[in-house]
Amino acid sequence: MGQIITRVRKDGSPSYTAQVRRKKGGKTVYNATQTFDRKSDAKAWMKRKERELNKPDGLETVVAKTKEKTLGQVIQAYIDSQAQIGKSKLQNLKATCRFPIAEEPVTQLTASDFLNFARDLLKGEQPAPIDPTTAPDDYYELAPRLPQTVGGYMSHLGVVIQHAGPLVGQKLPIAEFLEAMSSCRHLGIVGPSGKRKRRPTLEELNKLMDYFFKFSEADPRAVPMHMVILAAIFLTYRQAEHTRLLWSDVEDAFADHDPTLLIRGMKHPRIKGGLDVTVQVRIEGLAVIRAMPEVSDRIFPYHPDTISRRFTEACKLLGIEDLHFHDLRHEGISRLFEMGLSIPDVVSVTGHQHWPTLQRYTHVKKVGDKFARWPWLSLIGL
Structure with missing residues (x-):
């Protein structure tokens, strides 16, 4: 017969540990335990185990199963x-x-x-x-x-x-x-991943920038999310790739010509761990880098999870629905196509290793740069 042991947790609630044990030749050959919040669940589990063991050759079958990996x-x-x-x-x-x-x-x-x-x-x-x-x-x-x-x-x-x-x-x-x-x-139980088409509006970006700018002024030690947002749009890298950027990987952030930047571990569809890729940095992205204080060997010395959490919390607080941080990258890439750049030109900036990925942007109309007179560009001297 099995047994049920009742214990009291630190919070005062009971727990019920069911135990079923069998011996053969004076030695324990099977011992199973599981803890439940309800005694009825513990009893049901114990009875189920005992039924398995009481079948013809049940003990031998169960013991053989326990030797296999779950x-x-x-x-x-x-x-x-x-x-x-x-x-x-x-x-x-x-x-x-x-x-x-x-x-x-x-x-x-x-x-x-x-x-x-x-x-x-x-x-x-x-x-x-x-x-x-x-x-x-x-x-x-x-x-x-x-x-x-x-x-x-x-x-x-x-x-x-x-x-x-x-x-x-x-x-x-x-x-x-x-x-x-x-x-x-x-x-239809499983389906292919759908491509997100969500892009932030200027109104939504203004709300986020205003919120994070004021937050950063009130607490200078906080992650400057307003700068991280600018980087996501104008540098167009993935969230974790931003946080791996090193000052030493910028060819010359303060040169007059367009510098290059080494992206370490850039995601690749067929290569585990990604590739180190050198990309061109456009004037807006360069301005973001120049505006960052050099307080670490990393340009954006922040944890990706912190960035995600802060962004999600702000969207919820501001009533912005269904906007992910990664959508900012989509916005930045869409902007390049709207400005009339070709796929090779865009690839030189974004570092995409799989060109067909960019086919989703071919429908984007050439409407110019919607950020041309964006007031928040003044934060990076533009």
């Missing part, structure tokens, strides 16, 4: 093996580890298991909270995901299934996963 263990082994891993990929894989499928022996997963996991994601099922004691009451309410979002989860999981076998010394169910993905695409 999907969660395989995912963690993959994460641990990566010197660098993208933020979204890491978040998705860690979240997957908190779904029930992660507790299953990986070699026994079927196409139906993967398909049902994708369906649960689409429906809006939530992973187990990292800390159940701090999870809000509505944590488990369904929050439906877009097929594109589900596709991101499944794509990242697929990389693990395809490549982590040698890491854990087991043959992983690649064929089963591919079969499930074929069904997911046919059923």
Whole structure:
């Protein structure tokens, strides 16, 4: 028989730890425990485990399963093996580890298991909270995901299934996963990533610039987000790429001619870790660099997460909906095309390594520079 141990947490709430143990030849050969917030859940889990063990050859079957790696263990082994891993990929894989499928022996997963996991994601099922004691009451309410979002989860999981076998010394169910993905695409459970078309209006940018400028004046130690916004528009690099820029990588920020700038680890569609790319800096981008104080070896010595958080908080406070920091880069690139630059000219500034990516901008009309008389250019001496 199993047992349930009741404990009281620091906040006064009870926890119930169910334990199921089996011995053979005087030695413990199986021991499983799990903690729950509700006693009824602990009892249900314990009864389910005991039913498995009481089947003919049940103990031998369960013991054999415990020697296999679970999907969660395989995912963690993959994460641990990566010197660098993208933020979204890491978040998705860690979240997957908190779904029930992660507790299953990986070699026994079927196409139906993967398909049902994708369906649960689409429906809006939530992973187990990292800390159940701090999870809000509505944590488990369904929050439906877009097929594109589900596709991101499944794509990242697929990389693990395809490549982590040698890491854990087991043959992983690649064929089963591919079969499930074929069904997911046919059923519309997963979809391709949609290209965002959101661009900030001058009115929205004025609100953000005014807010951050005043904030910076009140607290000079804060990240000068008004300057970071100018950099995002006029330098057109990705958020993390801005924060890696070094003063030593600028050919000559105070030269009369257009200088070049080395972008370290620029994202590349086929090269892990990116490439170091040299780009041309236009007059507005150069003016932003010149306006930055040289207080570090980095031109923008700030953490990307801090930039994202401050930008998101400001948009919410100012009532600006559905605007991401990355949309500023889209605005900056669109501006170059609106000014009449060709794709090769734009590439020399943005550093794009995959030209077809810029095809989304070919519809942009040549309307001139909408920032030509923008009052905030005075911050960078223009």
